[in-house]
Amino acid sequence: xxxxxRAETRNFRGKLLHLGMILVLTLxxxxxxxxxxxxxxxxxxxxxxSSSLGLIPSFLTSEKSLYRKFLEAKYDQSVSLLNQNTHxxxxxxxxxxxxxxxxxxxxxxxxDFLDHVKVSRYWWVLGGIHGFNTTPxxxxxxxxxxxxxxxxxxxxFGRAIGAPINSWNDITPTPPNWLSxxxxxxxxxxxxxxxxxxxxxPVAERYFCSITGYFLxxxxxxxxxxxxxxxxNQAHVHHVRSxxxxxxxxxxxxxNHPLLRHEWMSFVHQDLNPSFxxxxxxxxxxxxxxxxxxxxxxxxLNISWHGHYPSFGVIPLPRGQWFxxxxxxxxxxxxHTLNPSTYRLTGPGYLWRAWLRQxxxxxLAQLNATEDTHYKSFAQAQIPMDQLTxxxxxxxxxxxxxxxxxxNYVNVFDQMIFHGRAMVNTVIYCALAILxxxxxxxxxxxxMSRFRLPGTYKMLLILMATMAFPPMVTMIPVFIILRHxxxxxxxxxxxxxxxxxxxxxxxxxxxxxxxxxxxYEAGRIDGASELRMFFxxxxxxxxxxxxxxxLGTFAGAYTNFLGALIxxxxxxxxxxxVWLYQFEQQSTPAAIYAAVLIASIPTLMIFLLAQRTIIRGxxxxxxx
Numbered sequence: 001x002x003x004x005x006r007a008e009t010r011n012f013r014g015k016l017l018h019l020g021m022i023l024v025l026t027l028x029x030x031x032x033x034x035x036x037x038x039x040x041x042x043x044x045x046x047x048x049x050s051s052s053l054g055l056i057p058s059f060l061t062s063e064k065s066l067y068r069k070f071l072e073a074k075y076d077q078s079v080s081l082l083n084q085n086t087h088x089x090x091x092x093x094x095x096x097x098x099x100x101x102x103x104x105x106x107x108x109x110x111x112d113f114l115d116h117v118k119v120s121r122y123w124w125v126l127g128g129i130h131g132f133n134t135t136p137x138x139x140x141x142x143x144x145x146x147x148x149x150x151x152x153x154x155x156x157f158g159r160a161i162g163a164p165i166n167s168w169n170d171i172t173p174t175p176p177n178w179l180s181x182x183x184x185x186x187x188x189x190x191x192x193x194x195x196x197x198x199x200x201x202p203v204a205e206r207y208f209c210s211i212t213g214y215f216l217x218x219x220x221x222x223x224x225x226x227x228x229x230x231x232x233n234q235a236h237v238h239h240v241r242s243x244x245x246x247x248x249x250x251x252x253x254x255x256n257h258p259l260l261r262h263e264w265m266s267f268v269h270q271d272l273n274p275s276f277x278x279x280x281x282x283x284x285x286x287x288x289x290x291x292x293x294x295x296x297x298x299x300x301l302n303i304s305w306h307g308h309y310p311s312f313g314v315i316p317l318p319r320g321q322w323f324x325x326x327x328x329x330x331x332x333x334x335x336h337t338l339n340p341s342t343y344r345l346t347g348p349g350y351l352w353r354a355w356l357r358q359x360x361x362x363x364l365a366q367l368n369a370t371e372d373t374h375y376k377s378f379a380q381a382q383i384p385m386d387q388l389t390x391x392x393x394x395x396x397x398x399x400x401x402x403x404x405x406x407x408n409y410v411n412v413f414d415q416m417i418f419h420g421r422a423m424v425n426t427v428i429y430c431a432l433a434i435l436x437x438x439x440x441x442x443x444x445x446x447x448m449s450r451f452r453l454p455g456t457y458k459m460l461l462i463l464m465a466t467m468a469f470p471p472m473v474t475m476i477p478v479f480i481i482l483r484h485x486x487x488x489x490x491x492x493x494x495x496x497x498x499x500x501x502x503x504x505x506x507x508x509x510x511x512x513x514x515x516x517x518x519x520y521e522a523g524r525i526d527g528a529s530e531l532r533m534f535f536x537x538x539x540x541x542x543x544x545x546x547x548x549x550x551l552g553t554f555a556g557a558y559t560n561f562l563g564a565l566i567x568x569x570x571x572x573x574x575x576x577x578v579w580l581y582q583f584e585q586q587s588t589p590a591a592i593y594a595a596v597l598i599a600s601i602p603t604l605m606i607f608l609l610a611q612r613t614i615i616r617g618x619x620x621x622x623x624x
Contacts, residue, residue, distance in 0.1 A: 043593035044405045047132065048072045048093040050589055060401055064098045067393045069404055071096050073136050074127035074205060074389070076175055084213035085125075086386065087244045089226050099390045105370040106384035107391055113355050114203060122178045122275070122322035123348045124206045126198040130175050133587050135411040137403060138197060138205065143168045145193045160189050166571075169415055179214045181273050181332065184324040204392035208348035208383060211276060212248040218271045219263050236260055247379055250345040265340055274331040275322045278344040284317045290334045291315060304330075320346045352383045408594035415583070416598065421572055422579035426558065429494050429575060433557040434550050436499045441549060442542070444500065445508030446534050450520070460509070463502030475566060482567055493567040494575075498556065504549050511545045512538060547610070558603065 037055055044057050048069060052058065058065040072093040075081040079090055090096045128136035147168050150157040158164045165171070173190055177183040185191060198206065216226060224231035226243050233239040237257050240246050252268075253261040268277060292312045295301040302309055304326040309315055318331055335343070357378050360367045368375055375381055393400060417423050448456045478497045479488075487493045515538065523533045539546065561577035568574070574582070576599050584592050 039593045043408050043590055043597055045590040046072060047077055047588060059404060063394060066397060066400060067098050067390055068093050068096045070393050070400060076130045077132045084217045085207050085210045087213055099386050102391055103372050103387060106387045110384050110388055117355055121195060123209050124198060125175055126201060127205050127207060129173055134591060142193055142197055143171050146189060178322060179209050179211060179273055181271060204389045211345060211347045212349060215248045215267050216243060219267050250350050252340040252343055274328055274335055276345055276347050277335060278320060278346050279342050280344050282338060282342050287317045288312045349383060353378050353381050356381050408591045412595045412598050422574045422576050425573060426576045429491060430554055430557045432491055432495045434553050436495055437549055437553040438546060440500050441504045442508055445505045445512055446538055449509045449512035460506055463505055466502045479566055489568050489570040489573045494564060508545060511542055515541055
């Protein structure tokens with residue numbers, strides 16, 4: 001019977017009441033959808049914009065936000081890396097400097113430089129290979145490349161790197177700090193794949209090592225800070241207008257700048273990798289003599305350097321090639337024996353300024369006119385990587401927006417489905433639980449309903465009494481029993497404790513009692529066995545209540561967390577709920593939102609595919 005009759009809907013009062021009900025229902029629907037939309041929006045975010053509460057992430061509508069989002073991924077979510085390599089002083093990526101406009105002259109010069117000058121691969125760093133609780137695109141590509149190189153065999157990969165590994169997701173290389181004396185690396189399959197990916201990646205996804213930025217981060221910032229130049233100018237003879245335009249000289253400062261000279265030499269001797277120091281006016285014989293005095297024979301040097309030199313006399317003086325380990329230590333010790341005036345720093349910035357001088361024939365006015373700058377000397381020129389990066393972002397805005405919007409979902413799918421058994425385990429467990437519930441519970445209810453056993457109602461009372469105890473009370477004895485049966489970390493440990501349910505047996509018995517007894521009498525006359533009558537009569541007429549049982553069992557199995565965590569703690573037996581708990585401990589909120597949304601898809605699909613049967617299963621037991 002309708003709440004409002006047809007006659008009432010024709011007058012003003014009825015129409016007003018009808019409109020009010022529609023508005024209330026609409027507001028209720030919006031109040032349910034709004035949190036979902038917030039979660040959907042949050043799943044597209046990263047650390048940079050996770051605190052924003054807007055329904056639409058800003059990077060979907062703003063090019064500036066998209067550029068900052070790209071920088072966040074490129075610099076591995078590290079603001080210190082951004083500041084060091086771009087000479088900025090941002091506190092978060094939301095504060096990152098965005099080019100006001102694109103200047104074609106700067107972009108053309110940089111592309112010309114990259115096309116005609118051979119830049120050492122050790123002067124580049126590939127962005128997006130290390131993330132804070134996330135998996136950037138290049139890191140995912142690196143893992144995929146390694147898995148393909150070793151045909152998916154973790155054992156073969158472990159033997160190649162000399163260490164066991166449990167999952168491809170455990171591969172998370174740290175961004176190389178080629179400028180540091182303390183950084184070293186040994187060639188292995190990971191570095192081979194890294195350099196291959198570096199060579200194939202767009203220039204905008206890489207960044208140059210900045211010696212000036214490293215000097216500011218290691219020497220200047222701890223003493224004076226970088227937010228203001230006041231402290232630096234007060235202590236130094238030569239004043240600077242801004243640290244963003246500061247350039248570390250390639251030669252040792254003169255003696256009339258004593259503090260800067262001391263800081264420059266301290267940086268070169270203690271922090272900078274000696275590979276970035278060239279020598280001017282130093283004989284190679286001095287280098288050979290130093291090595292001969294340091295090592296007893298060439299065999300000892302070859303062992304230390306992992307080389308194959310026939311004699312000391314054929315070892316060349318370093319000319320900018322990168323090296324580490326004992327070779328770097330030996331060269332650093334050799335530098336200490338020389339006059340600092342022989343040092344010449346080399347690196348991307350110095351090579352860029354030398355190329356500009358040659359390209360513009362030392363015509364500074366032409367450089368300023370082409371690149372729209374106001375340099376007072378070539379020594380002030382900065383590599384315009386920001387221009388190239390901003391152009392790339394603008395040209396690939398649609399692809400980047402899609403990549404950033406789906407990044408968390410791709411990572412969750414990759415870890416949940418392709419690099420783990422959580423989804424497979426959950427499907428197997430839910431299928432076994434439903435099959436067991438649809439067999440054991442109806443059989444028990446059928447026996448009590450069909451045969452009118454003595455003490456049936458006492459048994460029902462005992463079954464209903466089990467509902468008074470929360471599952472947490474029985475977890476300890478269940479765990480002890482399963483441990484004695486040696487069933488821990490098996491599907492049996494998941495299915496057996498919940499194979500029978502007192503409340504479901506009670507409902508099923510009530511439904512079976514309502515079936516006509518004449519059906520069973522007719523079946524008996526026709527010679528049908530009890531099992532045949534159970535399957536072909538009872539279950540065939542009980543689809544609504546069986547749908548409710550299946551739905552309740554699926555919901556209980558799919559959301560089983562604490563029991564699954566206790567009886568199946570091994571990683572190869574994790575269910576989705578346990579995987580979500582572990583994932584939450586090491587992921588960002590945005591990734592967790594994406595994981596929760598993905599985990600809710602099976603429940604939504606079951607409801608959409610079987611909603612009529614489910615509604616009948618909910619309504620019919622209540623009516624009975």
